[in-house]
Amino acid sequence: MKKLILLRHGESTWNKENRFTGWTDVDLSPKGLEEAKNSGRLLRESGFAFDVAYTSVLKRAIRTLWIALDEMDQMWIPIHLSWRLNERHYGALQGLNKTETALKYGEEQVQVWRRSYSIRPPALKPEDDRYPGFDPRYRGLASEDIPLTECLQDTVARFLPYWNETIAPQVQSGQRVLITAHGNSLRALVKYLDNLSDQDVLELNIPTGVPLVYELDDNLKPLRNYYLGDRAQIEQAMQVVANQGKILPPS
Numbered sequence: 098m099k100k101l102i103l104l105r106h107g108e109s110t111w112n113k114e115n116r117f118t119g120w121t122d123v124d125l126s127p128k129g130l131e132e133a134k135n136s137g138r139l140l141r142e143s144g145f146a147f148d149v150a151y152t153s154v155l156k157r158a159i160r161t162l163w164i165a166l167d168e169m170d171q172m173w174i175p176i177h178l179s180w181r182l183n184e185r186h187y188g189a190l191q192g193l194n195k196t197e198t199a200l201k202y203g204e205e206q207v208q209v210w211r212r213s214y215s216i217r218p219p220a221l222k223p224e225d226d227r228y229p230g231f232d233p234r235y236r237g238l239a240s241e242d243i244p245l246t247e248c249l250q251d252t253v254a255r256f257l258p259y260w261n262e263t264i265a266p267q268v269q270s271g272q273r274v275l276i277t278a279h280g281n282s283l284r285a286l287v288k289y290l291d292n293l294s295d296q297d298v299l300e301l302n303i304p305t306g307v308p309l310v311y312e313l314d315d316n317l318k319p320l321r322n323y324y325l326g327d328r329a330q331i332e333q334a335m336q337v338v339a340n341q342g343k344i345l346p347p348s
């Protein structure tokens with residue numbers, strides 16, 4: 098049996114302010130720093146150790162990984178960064194407050210933008226300062242790979258080549274792999290691993306800073322998965338994510 102650990106970054110400053118984030122490179126909030134440390138502690142106490150880690154090119158995920166590995170005294174393992182693990186690009190919504198957006202356009206519309214599998218949020222214009230093509234970290238990308246907006250289906254399409262060609266062979270060869278990424282990029286991977294329908298993935302909300310353990314067979318088909326930590330707290334943290342686009346702000 099193979100094990101794979103997925104970890105969403107700790108709370109970011111924009112999670113705290115309830116803003117659409119996407120590819121915006123915001124850092125962890127004080128609570129997010131704590132969550133990252135706690136995730137490392139949970140992994141250590143549960144006996145996990147890693148041979149290799151993968152993360153995005155966004156600092157909330159990178160820092161979460163560093164902190165978790167530090168807590169495990171495993172900062173020495175190889176870390177690979179890829180834009181393909183980035184959060185789903187939120188287009189022109191990036192920076193807007195989710196509750197204010199719900200008040201303006203309605204909760205239903207915001208829910209479609211947040212969770213629809215195939216409907217994209219409004220796109221950025223290429224001349225927008227937020228266009229990733231202006232950011233040196235995406236210099237090596239072909240222009241057709243640089244998003245102006247993404248639905249989850251687009252995120253699945255750019256995540257899967259990296260999974261199939263780079264990460265999955267490592268897991269298959271017995272390497273102990275940690276992936277630290279984002280709410281929607283991890284939803285993309287979970288959809289693929291668990292073969293969730295477009296409808297099922299609507300309901301999936303991944304909490305910040307909680308390790309998600311996947312046990313896989315030799316063909317990388319999931320046998321079971323579970324979060325590490327207190328079940329009631331995890332349920333509450335998932336509900337906080339689900340409520341972010343509601344008119345009543347998350348508590």
Ligand SMILES: O=C(O)[C@@H](CO)OP(=O)(O)O
Pocket residue numbers: 112116117118119120184185187211280281338341
């Ligand atoms: O803003 C974002 O980029 C994501 C993750 O924080 O939010 P949501 O859960 O609304 O897709």
